[in-house]
Amino acid sequence: MSFASLTRSPHAYEPDRGDEALALLPPQPPEVADLIRGTAGSSPYLRGLIERETDWLAEALEAGPDAARDATFATLRKLPPDEMRGGLRQAKRRIALLTALADLGGLWSLEQVTGTLTDLADMAVQGALAAALTPLIARNKLPGIAPDTDPARAGMLVLAMGKMGAGELNYSSDIDLICLFDESRFEADAYLAARTTFIKATRSMAGILSETDAGGYVFRTDLRLRPDPAVTPVCMSTEAAERYYESVGRTWERAAHIKARPCAGDIDAGTAYLDRLHPFIWRRHLDFAAIQDAHDMRLRIRSHKGLGGPITLPDHDMKLGRGGIREIEFFTQTRQIIAGGRDASLRVRGTVEGLARLAAAGWVPGDVTDQLAQDYRAHREVEHRLQMVGDAQTHQLPGSDQGLDRIAALMGRDTPGLRAELTERLTRVAELTEDFFAPGTGHHSGDVAEPTEDQARIIERWSSYPALRSERAQAIFHRLQPMLVDKVQRTGAPDRTLVHLDGFLAGLPAGVQLFSLFEANPHLVDLLIDIADTAPDLARYLSRNSGVFDAVIGGTFFEPWPGEAALRAELAGRIDQAGDYEGALDTARHWMRDWHFRVGVHHLRGLIGADEAGTHYADLAGAVLSALFPRVAEDFASRHGPAPGRGAVIMGMGSLGARSLTAQSDLDMIAIYDDAGVEASEGRRPLPSRTYYARLTQALVTALTAPMAGGRLYEVDMRLRPSGKQGPVATALPAFRRYQCEEAWTWEHLALTRGRPVAGDRDLARDIEGFRQKLLTRPHDADQVRTDTAAMRERLAAAAPATGGLQPKSGPGRLQDIELMASALALLSGSVEQSPQAQIAGGAEAGLIDKTDADCLTQAHSLFRRVRAALGLMGTDGGWSGADGPPPGQGAETFMERATGTAIAELPAALDRVAAQSDDIIGRALHVPTERPA
DSSP: OOGGGOSOOOOOSSHHHHHHHHHTSOOOOHHHHHHHHHHHHHOHHHHHHHHHTHHHHHHHHHHOHHHHHHHHHHHHHTOOGGGHHHHHHHHHHHHHHHHHHHHHTTOSOHHHHHHHHHHHHHHHHHHHHHHHHHHHHHTTOSTTOOTTOOGGGSSEEEEEEHHHHTTOOOTTOOEEEEEEEOGGGSOGGGHHHHHHHHHHHHHHHHHHHHOOBTTBOSOOEEOTTSSSTTTSOSEEEHHHHHHHHHHHOOHHHHHHHHTOEEEEEOHHHHHHHHHHTHHHHSOSSOOTHHHHHHHHHHHHHHHHHTOOSOOOSTTOBTTTSTTSHHHHHHHHHHHHHHHTTTOGGGOOSOHHHHHHHHHHTTSSOHHHHHHHHHHHHHHHHHHHHHHHHHTOOOOBOOSSHHHHHHHHHHTTOOHHHHHHHHHHHHHHHHHHHHHHHSOOSOOSOTTOOOOOHHHHHHHHGGGGSGGGOSHHHHHHHHHHHHHHHHHHHTSSSHHHHHHHHHHHHHHOSOOHHHHHHHHHOHHHHHHHHHHHHHOHHHHHHHHHOGGGHHHHTSSOTTSOOOOHHHHHHHHHHHHHTSOSHHHHHHHHHHHHHHHHHHHHHHHHTTSSOHHHHHHHHHHHHHHHHHHHHHHHHHHHHHHHOSOSTTEEEEEEEHHHHTTOOOTTOOEEEEEEEEOTTOOBOOSSSOOBHHHHHHHHHHHHHHHHHOOBTTBOSOOEEOTTSTTGGGSOSEEEHHHHHHHHHHTOOHHHHHHHTTOEEEEEOHHHHHHHHHHHHHHHHSOOOHHHHHHHHHHHHHHHHHHSOOOSSBOOSSSTTSHHHHHHHHHHHHHHHTOOOOSHHHHHHHHHHTTSSOHHHHHHHHHHHHHHHHHHHHHHHHTOTTOBOGGGOSOSSHHHHHHHHHHHSSOTTTHHHHHHHHHHHHHHHHHHHTOOOSSOOO
8 A cells, every 4th residue: 555545635724834845745645745734734733753863754655554564563672772762762663653544545444544553562571671670680699580581471461441441542642551460470478569569660661661761752651550559569460360350340440341451461471360360360150230330420520620510612622522422332331341250252352343343243223233333433533633732632623713613624524514513413312322321211101090098108118128238229229219119009809019119129138230220221110010910839949040131132042942952962061060969959950040031031921832832941951951950960989889781761641741731830740760770880989879860860850859049940740650649750661661560550551541651761761752652552442431530530620610701721621721631632543742732633533532522631731721821820830710809910811811812801711611611522522322332
């Protein structure tokens, strides 16, 4: 690239000055001459550099900007430490002049400009540190470090912060550095001597960079971003810095470390140090409290600098003022802090790149980030022109018309057009960013009803709850409370909803993060009220696990369901990383609850129906069993030795086997093992094989049901095993086969129609499933099956009669009855399908039931399933009788009506009518002829 390729050129604000500078150079092409004339005629600082570096500039203009930059950097890299001070100042002058000309002529993009300035800063810090440390090392001032050690391997590291860390240095930027040393490199008795040497080297390095002499200066250097700079030395140990951030690190320090980058000294040690700070910078949960911290910092800056007024161009600060550069940086970094703990793609240093990543991850609309990126680039260009005039670290627009005329000339613009563009852009940035930091609190309507006396008593006690202990939580909640009360009052049963909301608030251990999240995402308040109005059990769970709200706005919450295989792999990976056994169990609980919450929300909001929800709950249970069982077996084997023989398989039965669980379902399962004739285990405490597998199964049940910090995983029911409660909790495969073929009752074969392996040894699972299918497809005594099924219907009806109201499960013709009939049809037709719908269809194909009757049963089963799934989410899985009154809350009524397609007032009668029809169909299908055919 040559200077003749320029795409724009400044105007000479003082033409005579421009001509004087141009006359110092050899004749130039017209376009290059215009560039020199306009630059020197508008910037006194650049005119002085042209006069001082005339000979070098003539060569650079001929070579082109890229070649001239590379040559300057190559010379700088070869400088010996004793020539570093003068050599750095010369390189700074030349790069400053070259960068300005390439920028003003449109030859370099913003990234090339800021990247070149950052590269110079990196080399300057590296060179200055070498010049400072080399003589100290040579004089044995670092104990244990050989005199000929490379300064980059002596244990000191320098972090570039701010714009330097991000590769975004502005034209006259100072550089923010944090200097540290690796204390592990030194013996305890050498620590103080090493610390003293590194402090001396840091001061010397800063002097080489920032002191002004006849050659100028290199970079103004700021060391105040280190921990607690008022009381800590300019170079401190990494261990002391880590201890500080772990204990008292603040949000602004986390934001500063987003851009942190090792730039000099021991780069590997610097990288390792920043890796150790990841938990401080990137929090595990979404951190919406950072918004308030950033907003408070903005207000403090505005107050301190006197920048809180409206946007007016004279003296407006392009960096810190309204609509300025800092607004865009805060907007980007704060969003990165909020979500970067969960989404590693957001952990980037550059502002423009950060905006692009936020859009790609769905955190900010793409049109907003595109506009902010465009405005950021334009702001930075204006910032550079302001600094090129006099090499001043300023961001302030001129206060006079003449000053703005000079800036316009340097930009090659007319002043009226520049004024209009600046006003429009600053206003736009302010509007795009302000609502993010200080969202309007007027989310509630003014005509909301006043709380009743009883409601007011509930509201009054909120201030005493643990979540509102801190003044900060109280301040955020004070802004949030009107919206909460408004939304409660607009539900169909506000008293009941308020009680459920009160339970949610009472159970919160802390409030700042959650209240900040609600304030930044008002739609989550709608979800909370919907849950409180419809699903009080879910509200109680949320009060102790509010972190699951992170998932709602975490970018993937509404993506398609991943399926059981993907869930198994994900949980297995989490458990592998969990550490000890108790950690694995707790990890499984938190993981399951997050996914369980997702299924519930999708169902509550109508994104999925009952059948999909049932499948998702079953996938989740299958993933838990398959991922947890190996860890339980591993822990058990550590005491009693590896499992004898081929291992064990967990069979899912009932709704788990049929993949139709509800939000409140327990897990019906049985354990089958194959010891392959091995009599006992081999371990520190060996056990007979039968005892081994019985205790292993009990260990799994305990792992699932034990109350821990994350609650229980599931309740477990193992009564469907051979011989029921009297049988062993784990059954040997030969015994299982023998029992099923020779001793099992009809009801046990009916139960097996909905069995499927869900965890354990794969080969053994295939054998068991093969046996199940062989057993079910062999001929059965049709009359005996009908007779036994009819008898079982009578026992179930007597044990759990229908009570009216919303009772989908028990009673003639209802869910349990239809599913029993479906199992009978599977047994009679030889079907190996597990789902009741498929079993009914198989019975119709085999001619065991009329096609019309089969369709009626399938439709009835679907209605009862939808009612039961809805009730399960509402916390009333067993049904809702007429004596109990209507389901809780208007939200529940709306949800039930959407789930069933029937008005709530008409639903009990509809269920009775469908149940009577199903009862008649089942009765006819199970009728046993009194005279058997010959």
